[in-house]
Amino acid sequence: MTQARETPLLSCRNVTKAFGSLTAVNDLSFELAAGEVLGIGGPNGAGKTTLFEMISGQTGVTSGTIALEGRDITTLSPVGRCHAGLARVFQLNTGFDSLTVRENVLVAAYYGRAPRRMPGLRVPSEVGDRVQDALGRVGLEASADRPAATLPVIDRKLLMIAGALAMSPKLLLLDEPVGGLTQREIDRVADVVRQVAAGGVTVVLIEHVMRFLVQLSNRVMILHHGKKLYEGDASGLSRDRDVVEVYLGHGAGKEVARMAADRAEVRHVG
């Protein structure tokens, strides 16, 4: 832990992404220590998902550097970043539809941890165990043999998380993991994420559901027009006039203040 504090787990320096004349992410810098949970919020089009795309390698940066554990990964392929310890959960309900739930996780467990130069003919039992463990952590063991296409939305989201966990990542990127879910389902995902974070995995999450964001994050960053509007403790959100004006609005601002206070209380008691 002490060593991790010296080199940040993730460091983005002056990261910029321009699509023609539109600058989606503009000269953004931030660092993330190992074990942290960073929540990213902001209005639609603020550049949150573009930031994730650049960190996980689906899109290249226009300028700037991204480093994982001090190693420059800016030009690494998405596959290379997986093997460096980075796992991303996508915003849309992504999955391998023709594969079963177990096979979906198996792909990640077999290929996601280290490069397989020469793929073998059988799945090692250690990989099978990891699949079972990942399914257990999100509570999908019962649906293991169902085709992924037949799952309800909540289970598809959990399946994506299970795939990411099967890769044993150091850094987990969650892009709107609870978008479109009911309150009850949100709590279920929150429990899973809390346990993952407690297990020492560093998490970055993008979310519009403020309750989820505030409850889980150690630190919150609000983006607007590709720039950092706010960075700091969740309790400061409602006191920041810009954040209230641009993103939360006055009503929700008060709500967020109350949620942050609840969280602080829980933390003191716990």
Place this chain on the structure above:
Amino acid sequence: MTAMRRDLLLCGLFACAALFWPMISDMRYSVTQTTFFFIWATVVVQWNLVFGIGGIFSLAQVAIFAIGAYVTAMLGYYLGTSMLLAMPAGAVAAVAASLVLGIACLRLYGPYVALLTICVSQVLYVLIVNDTDCFTNPPSGCMPLMGGVRGFSRFGDLGFRDWLGAGFYIGNYYVGLLLLTAAILFSIAIIHSPMGLAFRALRDNPVYAAARGVDRFRYQLWIFGLSAFFTGLSGAFYAVNTGVVGPVVFSFQHLLFLLSMIVIGGIGTVWGPVIGAAVLMLADEAMRELGDFRDIGMGLLLVACVVLMPRGLTGLFQDMARRFAKPADTEGAT
């Protein structure tokens, strides 16, 4: 693993049944035609791994087959190499050529792969046919390095003529059967392996597959190289079995004949290519007397199959099986 067990069982049954065919059929013609079926089925089973499983729209398989055939024939003709050595050498040469081609074309996607690979095989054809410089000058006449238009003959055989006399073709039949059985076993192993899983994942969602660590280029190159071994070996065996290798193996018509086998049988399945090869060879045989109408007949058959059963014969069988066994509707597609 049940799907894999079923396929292995079917493969065993097929091989056992085929063992008795030369004893039942006393017509030499039907036995030698079955040997050709083994050769073409081997090619399309491997092609299916590239095209149907790996999702690579490659038309290079015929060129790879021809490389296996030519290398074997040339080793025998020029160096007098035993066919037992020349055949594996031809297969290895095919793998090497396939890997070079794969590195060049797998950066591309879809139809561009098809264009590049068909170019390579047509260029090879033109190079061989247009080469008129004599490399050697035997009594039979000028011989260009790659055989030119006339190709190679009398480069050796597997020794069945000395051993079995007039029944030598039966020896070739069993070699062909061994070749196809090995090719099918290899195909089953790949389809049910983690590599087969990676290809299914890539077909479902390539971006998500990359985000889960599946390296498209690497595994496509693997399947490209691996499948070339049996393709080259079947080319080598074609050379030995026929006794002649000429530029006709590169022909576009030949390529379409083989591609039709995969399409009619069912793309991306274990048994589709084998069934397709059998059906097309039987259809070709049935139309033998029709002269020019034979090509039209083959074309009509292909169109009818694509329109009426886009997933090929295996797709049709699966649909039928599902309809009859509706309550037990749990088994997935192979």
